[in-house]
Amino acid sequence: MAHLSILKHTTDSLDSIKADAISIGIFKDGSMSSRGKAVDNMLNGQISSAYKRGDIKGKHSETTIFYAENGPVIVIGLGKADNFETECIRKIGGTLAKKAISKKYAHVACENFGGKASVPFGRALAEGLVLGSYQFNDYMTKKKDELFELKKVTVSGGSRDGLDKGSIIGNGVCFARNLGNHPGNVTTPTRLANEAKKIGRRGKMKVTVFDRKKFTEIGMGALAGVAAGTDEPPKFILMEYWGTKKSVKPKVLVGKGLTFDS
Structure with a gap:
């Protein structure tokens, strides 16, 4: 690259x-x-x-x-x-x-x-x-x-x-x-989560990664179901950046990372 x-x-x-x-x-x-x-x-x-x-x-x-x-x-x-x-x-x-x-x-x-x-x-x-x-x-x-x-x-x-x-x-x-x-066997959910953690460390962001057990516990059954047919464990990645005043309303971006051959 x-x-x-x-x-x-x-x-x-x-x-x-x-x-x-x-x-x-x-x-x-x-x-x-x-x-x-x-x-x-x-x-x-x-x-x-x-x-x-x-x-x-x-x-x-x-x-x-x-x-x-x-x-x-x-x-x-x-x-x-x-x-x-x-x-x-x-x-x-x-x-x-x-x-x-x-x-x-x-x-x-x-x-x-x-x-x-x-x-x-x-x-x-x-x-x-x-x-x-x-x-x-x-x-x-x-x-x-x-x-x-x-x-x-x-x-x-x-x-x-x-x-x-x-x-x-x-x-x-x-x-x-x-x-x-990269192919799906290289950019796996685990690699995507690890890359997010690296970005978090460089950018002073809080990064939380939920595994299948965690997001099943909190009611995210649809996500758990989509990933049920794969050997690769799914990940839910939450990145938080609090770089402005508390009075400013936060902006939330939601994305989906497809790490299989779609």
């Missing part, structure tokens, strides 16, 4: 960052952010010229690679400027991550696409980058050194807080994907 592990924020210009490739965006109307224009100038106007010729159209997630003296430049279409929302930039992040992996770029520097500097846009970009870089290779027949991973992305501009939040969410989703991608 692998996904982007280093996501860094900087205010440095893209051309000053040492990376395997840099990336900017272009809207469908040909407009670019100030960082995008700077890169276009570095390329002596190759990007804007290609747009005028119709070689690139700025369609959402369209990718074109130009080559500067210091390395490749990935230009990604952003679509219509007036329709550019967080979901658009989330998909852009995923597109960039997948392109970097396919071209074997371990470190990519990119702009805050569209010049958006708010927390929601930074969060969406980080989510897209992390989720787009996700690979589950545990049962691949290829040797480990034949598999390629995107190791690092440096984002120039935008919201540092947004990137941090998006990275946390993306890592959480990848963690859940890993558990779900």
